[in-house]
Amino acid sequence: MDVDLRKIRYFVALAEELHFGRAAERLHIAQPVLSRQIRALEDELKVQLLVRTKRATELTAAGRQLLDDARPLLASAEAARRRVVQASRGTRTFTIGFMPGITVTAAVRAFTARHPELTIELLRTSWHDQVEVLRDGRADVSIVRLPIDQQGLTIRPLFDEPRVAMLPADHRLAGKPSIRIGDLADEHLLQDPDAVPEWRDIAVELREGTAGRVPTFQSVEEKLEHVAARNGISVLPLSTASFYTRPDVVPVPIEDIGPNHVCLAWSSTRRSKVIHDFADLALDVVNGEQAAPT
Known part of the structure; x- marks a missing residue:
């Protein structure tokens, strides 16, 4: 069975809102259209995804499972779209996400010298989107602060700090x-x-x-x-x-809490040599800074 990403997108909006009217408004479609699309999705999957009463709309067990699976699916589709658009424009852009307080200048300079054919872009992230920028393709790599949801990601430790x-x-x-x-x-x-x-x-x-x-x-x-x-x-x-x-x-x-672990992360589905080049350079920069006399 082929999965219709539009129906999946409609379902996610409804699952997050748990209200047909609000979800339809968020999607900029009419409420009857949303209802028909959700029924069609249930027919295709041969499961009931939601229970709708006069008082509330609730997810079934199947609906909760689909919501868990749908978010990374949509993010992966969006990431593919971004990369295809870049390729169609003939540009080669490499985007690095980074959390507040982290300086990436030295690694970026070294990477730019090694890959002058790339346009390097920097993306400031936050606690709430440091992983999402990898899942939806806004960033190729991201310097993250643990803990994060590591599912589907490759993680390389960089350094710890108090x-x-x-x-x-x-x-x-x-x-x-x-x-x-x-x-x-x-x-x-x-x-x-x-x-x-x-x-x-x-x-x-x-x-x-x-x-x-x-x-x-x-x-x-x-x-x-x-x-x-x-x-x-x-x-x-x-x-x-x-x-x-x-x-x-x-x-x-604070004496008795562990350090913050800073890591480099990227999608496990990415096999790009460029990503691994940046990972190696970032680790070399960190090791060089730690070895430098203070």
């Missing part, structure tokens, strides 16, 4: 040479708790179910603005904290 707590300058812990993660148990974390599992284990607000009183934020700039406003705290890699310095926010080392 993490620090970002606190308001007048915070009770701001003047300490170091703290322990338990000292932050009563604080609100202004980022995805999965990024700091050590805090998740001891957080009072997660035990009491009050974590939603202030939302989490994606960009470093947003997090630091809210830290300065005393809306919460953030835990950042040292390089990120050093890059985004400001007088009203203070970094404090």
